Amino acid sequence: MRASWKGSITFGLVTIPVKVYTAILPKELKFSLLHSADGGRIRYKKVCEKCGKEVSNDEIVRGYEISKNEYVILTDEDFEKVPLKTVKSIEIKQFFDPSELGVIYYSNFYYVSPDKGGEKAYYLLKRAMRETDSMAIGKMGMRGKEHLVALKAFDGGLLLAQLHYIDEIRNPAEVPGWGVEVEVSDEELDLAKKLIMAMKRSLKLEEYRDEYKEALMKLIEAKLAGREITVTGGVEEVKSLMDALKASLEAVKGT
Amino acid sequence: MSWFERKIRPMLAVRSEPFSSGEYIYEIKWDGTRCIAFVDVENSKVRLQNRRLLDITYRYPELDFFKVLNQNTVLDGEIVVIKDGKPSFPLLQKREHVEGKFKIEILSKTIPAVYIAFDVLYNQKDGWITDFELIERKKVLDEILEDSERIVKTDYIEGRGKELYQKAVEIGLEGVVAKKKDSRYLIGKRSKFWRKIKKRNTADCIISGWLEGEGEREETFGSLILAVYSNGELRHVGQVGTGFDREFMKWFSEELRKIEMDEPHFELDKEGVHWVKPIYVCEVEFLELTRDLKLRAPVFLRLRYDKSPKECIIEDLVTQS
Numbered sequence: 030m031r032a033s034w035k036g037s038i039t040f041g042l043v044t045i046p047v048k049v050y051t052a053i054l055p056k057e058l059k060f061s062l063l064h065s066a067d068g069g070r071i072r073y074k075k076v077c078e079k080c081g082k083e084v085s086n087d088e089i090v091r092g093y094e095i096s097k098n099e100y101v102i103l104t105d106e107d108f109e110k111v112p113l114k115t116v117k118s119i120e121i122k123q124f125f126d127p128s129e130l131g132v133i134y135y136s137n138f139y140y141v142s143p144d145k146g147g148e149k150a151y152y153l154l155k156r157a158m159r160e161t162d163s164m165a166i167g168k169m170g171m172r173g174k175e176h177l178v179a180l181k182a183f184d185g186g187l188l189l190a191q192l193h194y195i196d197e198i199r200n201p202a203e204v205p206g207w208g209v210e211v212e213v214s215d216e217e218l219d220l221a222k223k224l225i226m227a228m229k230r231s232l233k234l235e236e237y238r239d240e241y242k243e244a245l246m247k248l249i250e251a252k253l254a255g256r257e258i259t260v261t262g263g264v265e266e267v268k269s270l271m272d273a274l275k276a277s278l279e280a281v282k283g284t
Numbered sequence: 285m286s287w288f289e290r291k292i293r294p295m296l297a298v299r300s301e302p303f304s305s306g307e308y309i310y311e312i313k314w315d316g317t318r319c320i321a322f323v324d325v326e327n328s329k330v331r332l333q334n335r336r337l338l339d340i341t342y343r344y345p346e347l348d349f350f351k352v353l354n355q356n357t358v359l360d361g362e363i364v365v366i367k368d369g370k371p372s373f374p375l376l377q378k379r380e381h382v383e384g385k386f387k388i389e390i391l392s393k394t395i396p397a398v399y400i401a402f403d404v405l406y407n408q409k410d411g412w413i414t415d416f417e418l419i420e421r422k423k424v425l426d427e428i429l430e431d432s433e434r435i436v437k438t439d440y441i442e443g444r445g446k447e448l449y450q451k452a453v454e455i456g457l458e459g460v461v462a463k464k465k466d467s468r469y470l471i472g473k474r475s476k477f478w479r480k481i482k483k484r485n486t487a488d489c490i491i492s493g494w495l496e497g498e499g500e501r502e503e504t505f506g507s508l509i510l511a512v513y514s515n516g517e518l519r520h521v522g523q524v525g526t527g528f529d530r531e532f533m534k535w536f537s538e539e540l541r542k543i544e545m546d547e548p549h550f551e552l553d554k555e556g557v558h559w560v561k562p563i564y565v566c567e568v569e570f571l572e573l574t575r576d577l578k579l580r581a582p583v584f585l586r587l588r589y590d591k592s593p594k595e596c597i598i599e600d601l602v603t604q605s
Contacts, residue, residue: 031563057386246386253390261375261395262366264436270369270455271312271439277451278444 033139034171040121045151046144049189053138058242113170119178124163130179133198137191158182287406291337292320293472294360297461300479304445308462311440313480314400315371315458316364317590321399323349323357334590343379346392347399351432358406363397370456373586374529380589401429401437405469414469453483484569487579487601490593491564492518492549494540496556504537511549514598518549521577524568527584565591
C-alpha cells in the first residue's frame with residue numbers, strides 16, 4: 030500500500046507529519062481492450078485533429094473552450110503563475126459539528142496515518158476530536174487541484190473526506206418535480222408509514238453485494254476452468270526434492 | 285498484546301563457506317518469501333507476516349493451515365512457488381505484485397504457493413518456545429504439524445553439511461542453511477547460529493533509477509541503477525541490464541514512471557538517466573565485488589517485497605557476499 034499524499038496537518042501551532050492513503054480499493058473487474066483478430070492490446074494515441082500527426086506530451090498545451098472552437102490557451106508557465114499554496118500541508122481552518130455537513134458534499138475518502146514524529150500529536154487530535162464530537166475542515170493540494178477536505182476520528186484513526194465546494198453542487202430546484210407537494214389523506218400517509226416501519230431493521234451492508242460483478246467473475250472463472258491452468262507444483266514436489274537429496278546423500282555414504 | 289498479534293522479525297543467517305559439523309543440522313535453503321504464520325485454530329484465524337512485519341495473509345488464500353494444525357501455533361517458514369520441481373522466482377513475483385481479491389483468488393488456483401515450515405515459535409501447550417533449543421523446537425514441529433497439500437515441513441540432516449550442499453547445488457537448488465542444534469530463536473537477529481551456504485553471490489539492492497533503453501527496450505528501460513545505503517545515504521553499486529522477462533519489463537517500467545523524481549541520488553556519468561524514489565528492492569546475482577565496491581556482471585533475479593530499502597546496507601553487501 031503506497032501513500033497517495035505526504036505532508037502535514039497544522040492546527041494552531043501544532044504541525045503533524047502525516048501520510049494519506051486512499052480508502053477505496055481499486056476496481057476489481059477491469060477489462061483491457063484487445064484486438065479480436067490477434068489478441069493485441071488496444072492503445073490510445075494522441076493525434077492532432079488538424080494535421081493528423083501523433084503528438085508527444087511536450088507538444089501539448091491546455092486550452093479552455095470559451096465557445097465552439099475558440100480557446101484560451103494555458104501553458105505550463107501560466108499554471109506556475111497560480112501556485113497551489115496548500116501542496117504540503119492541510120491547514121485546519123475550523124472545527125464544527127458533524128451534523129452540519131450534509132451527505133451530498135462528501136466525494137472521496139482517505140485514511141490518514143501519522144508519519145515519523147507525528148504519533149503523539151496525531152493521537153491527541155484524534156482523541157480530542159472524538160471526545161468533543163467535532164470534525165475539522167481545511168484545504169489540501171493534491172494532483173494539481175486545491176481540495177476542500179474534512180477530518181473525522183474514525184475507527185482507529187483519522188478519516189479524510191474530500192468535499193465538494195458548495196458551487197459544485199447542482200441546485201435541486203432545477204430538477205423537474207422537485208419539492209412539489211401533493212394532497213394526501215391521513216390514512217394513506219399512515220399506511221405508508223406502517224409499511225416503512227414494517228420493513229425497517231438495522232442495516233447490514235454486507236448483505237448487499239454487486240451481483241452483476243459476481244456473475245461476471247463466475248463467468249471468467251468458468252472460462253479459466255476450461256483450460257489446463259495449474260502450472261505450479263505442490264507439496265509432493267517439495268518432498269520428492271528432499272527425498273532425492275537424502276537418497277543421493279545415502280549413495281555418497283555407501284561409497 | 286495477544287500472541288496472535290505479536291510482531292516478529294524473523295531470525296536471520298550469516299553467509300558461510302560449506303562446512304560439516306556435528307553441532308549443526310542442515311536443511312535446504314528455500315528461496316521465496318520469508319513468512320511467520322500465526323494460526324489460531326480456536327477462532328479459525330490465520331495471520332501471515334513477512335519480514336517487514338507487513339500482513340500478507342490476503343495474498344495466499346490457498347494456504348490451508350487449519351488442515352495441518354490442531355492447536356494454536358506460530359510457525360516460521362518460507363512461501364515458495366514450485367515449478368518443474370524447483371522454487372521459481374518469476375512465478376512467486378507474479379503472486380507478489382497482484383492486488384485485488386479476485387485476481388489473487390484466480391492466481392491462488394493457477395500458480396498456487398507452498399508454505400515450507402522450518403521452525404515453530406509458539407504452541408498451545410508451552411506458549412512461546414523461542415528459548416527452546418533448536419532441536420527441541422524441531423521435535424515440537426514434528427509433533428504438531430501434519431503435511432497437507434500446500435504446507436510441508438522441511439527435512440534436515442545432521443552433520444554432513446558439505447555433502448548436502450554439494451548435492452543441493454547439483455540438483456539446481458540455491459544452497460543450504462546450517463543451524464546450530466542448541467541455539468535459541470533470536471528474534472530479529474542475524475547470528476552465526478544460522479549460516480547460509482550458497483553457490484551464487486547475490487545482493488539485495490535498492491532500485492534508484494533507470495537508464496533509457498534502445499531498440500526493443502526503447503519503451504521500457506535499458507538497465508536499472510542499483511544502490512545500497514552507506515551511512516544513511518544512497519551509494520551507487522552498479523547497473524543491472526539482464527535477467528528480466530519481457531512481461532516484467534513492461535509492467536515494471538510503468539511502475540518506475542509513477543515514482544520518477546527530478547533530484548539525482550548521486551552523481552552518475554551516464555546518458556538518459558531517470559531517478560526514482562528509492563522504494564523497490566531487488567535481488568541480483570553477481571560475479572564479484574570490485575575494489576571500489578561495485579557489482580561485477582550483475583543479473584536480475586527478482587524484486588523483493590519482503591525487504592525494506594533501509595535494510596540494504598553496504599556492510600551487508602560486503603559481509604554477505
